Amino acid sequence: MAKICLDPGHAGGNIDPGAVNGKMGLQEAIINLVIASQVKKHLVAAGYQVLMTRTKAEQVETDSLKYRCELANNWGADLVVSLHCNSAASEQANGTEIYTSLGETNGDRLATCIINQITASFSDLQLRADWDDGDPDKEQNFYILRYTDAPAVLLEMAFISNPEEAAKLADSAWQRDMARAVARGISDYFV
Ligand SMILES: [Zn+2]
Secondary structure (H helix, E strand, C coil), X not given: CCEEEEEECCCECCCECCCEECCCCXXXXXXXXXXXXXXXXXXXXXXXXXXXXXXXXXXXXXXCHHHHHHHXXXXXXXXXXXEEEECCCCCCCCCEEEEECCCCXXXXXHHHHHHHHHHHHCCCCCECCCCCCCCCCEECCCHHHHCCCCCEEEEEEEECCCXXXXXXXXXXXXXXXXXXXXXXXXXXXXX
């Protein structure tokens, strides 16, 4: 079975908590890890091999994107899926978005598979899409997308800076549904 590398964004704890919602006491790095761990369970149950680039709440070596990419590449990952929570200065900013590297790659197809599952599961989550090239992903030269050998996507699940979405990100039922949607999207890629 295929080898899936899951990349929970940020090193966690005091090293790099990622985006933080101070009012609600939420740290992005923790949510990324919780949901990635659930994605892993689904994929392992379906027979995939899964490697997580970070498994602890705080893990110093993961503060290097180079380390994360080398981990995925040396393992021979077939896909890389990086999970993040979005953040903006405005509390109004909301929705989900997914990034791929520049140009047309298999990452685009993976992104579409994941987005299709997310929009099917979350009718209330705005899709922040870029349809210019005919698919919903946005393209950016993010390090984790650029320096991984396998098709890769970076998913910004929702905005931790938005009070309503922060409450969802912290909600175990929402986390479960998001993990299931991401896992299904990954499986769809191989159909
Ligand atoms: Zn992040």
